[in-house]
Amino acid sequence: MSIDPNAPLTNEQLIKLHSLMVQGRVLEERLIQMYKQGDGYFWIGGPGEEAFNVPLGMLIHKGQGPEFDYLHFHYRQSATLLAMGADPVDALRQMKNTATDPYSGGRNFGGHPSIRKWNIVPVASTIETQYTMAPGTAMAQKRHGGRGITIVTGGDAGTAEGDFATCLVWSSRPMEPLPVLMIVTNNKWGISTAAAPQHGEKNVADRGRAFGIECKTIDGNDPEVAWREIASAMEYVRTTRRPFLLESIVSRLYGHSSASGANPVTDEADCLKGFEARLEARKILTREQMDSLRQKFTDELQLAHRRVREEPQPDGKTIYDHVFQTRDLVRGG
């Protein structure tokens, strides 16, 4: 299925996009509350990135195996998962590290999903390692043919790691360019360290040019821009089977993680506020409708939080489970 990136979004699409952005924000706020109430040991997520992450999730070709998109995410992608159709309660389960957590059975931090049926590779806390794996899945897709691509996401600070260069080199080898969409969400921070004194490059995306990789820096706080640019970059990768480096300028509205307090920041643009003002001005949604939508998601997740709190914790006896596999699942075994 091909999408025309330049076709304006219909009102129906804009309303869906907005709804997912609100749900994504409310989910992150609930996860932060869980952490602060002692229902999780650590929080990390993507509040402030919804305008980019939701269109990304809506545009992903979701499924299992090389004909669908392979996804090497980092830990700020909860809104993308919602847009793909994930149950937000599963994010709560991982936050509470319950036995029912479908992503890791209570083993990993919140925001670290793994969903093989959607080609979502287990998210790791190690910064940038996902960029070394992306060429491998993309190689399989290039041989397989079709429109499936590999999408890898990370932040700006992580691009200082050699693994980012690995992805640039391996994706653009003249003997076998690969269908990799490299995404960098640039919030201009690495935990507490500002990017400006550390990085001499004007735009991260500029680094693609030396490798002949198509690249672009966009305003990731505008969901209509993000939709158009993601759709355009995806279409390029799907059809040319070559890499694209997309840098999205985004905000970080609750700091890096619970390690930096997870408190709201007020000096960065809030993509949701900007989008809601536009929807109101265009008379697509009223303030009341948007407020009541937010309340609905808040209530739902509050109830879900209470339920998840009562779900069982994993049994210590299970620590040795799944060290090794007996079946070759990825080869259909």
Add this chain to the structure above:
Amino acid sequence: MSSMIQAVRMALHVAEERHGVTDIFGEDVGPPLGGAFTATQGLKRAWNSPLDERGIVGTSIGLGLAGCRNVAEIQFCDYAFNTIDLLKLGGMMSWASHGDWNCPITIMTPVGSGIRGSIYHSHSFDATATHIHGWKIAMPSNPKDAYALLLSCIVDPNPCMFLIPKALMRSRAAPGEEIPGIDVDDRGLSKLIDAPLGDRSKWTPQWPDTPDLFIPVGEAATVRKGRDLTVVSYGRTLPLCVKAADSLAAEGIEAEVIDLRWLAPYDWERIKESVKRTGRALFVNEDTEITNFGEHLARRTTEEFFYELLAPPKVLAGAAIPGIGLADNLEMASVPQLPSITQAMRDLAASKP
């Protein structure tokens, strides 16, 4: 009779022909070189990668997750140390996803001393590898085992490390231990499967018809029976242990020698049965002695059979130094050699409660 490196190459050929291996890759793995040690000459699926070990391991994992059974090479294990967190990730795919994913890949790498490789071509990797859980780890001591262990790694649904002792790469199979299906002598086999010097662009190998051979994961081999002590080793030091045991027979000492073959998981039942019978255990390998894999085996031996032992378990391993020096005397003094192994066995046999 094939050499170990020819056995590795023939196993890779069988794997790409019959077991669905899609990629065999790494630095200088493809033509024209076919591997720094010739392990990948003439293979259809072999290709050269950029000089980037992290890219090699990461791409291997990515291919594996996409269902492509592959073999990636790190040219020397000395250059795998910058891939440790990726090896940890590879070993964690199943566990961290609570069994949702598996990763069917094999990383092969030459290990250890024996070729005067100086500081950065002589490291061992077994102590490091056995700290990275979620991997199955094999290390052969003869060509036939190399062939069968590598095939066993390749068909396993889990990530496997195949550690090739550099010192044994040119070693030949003992009589009776040849890989079946090779009906020519050494020279004849070389003519069939070793790439010629010079221009190789027109050359194609003539592969002998060798069968599928596997060694069950975690199965060691008792290569010499004995009553007085148990020696557990693998890789380069294994043949030295056998040689030492043979020479000690003249002194009336009968040592049992176990070739571990798999370091993870390992054959504890075999070690247990042997040590309980002999009452004496010596663990020999050449990785550095502090937090050495042999230390782990000695610890279990001590904890589990303390009151049945006739002597304290011993570990003979590499010196606790940062690297292995180039000069003959430096290398020989850094890792166990035949005299030190023989003496350690003699001392242990003489030790009385």
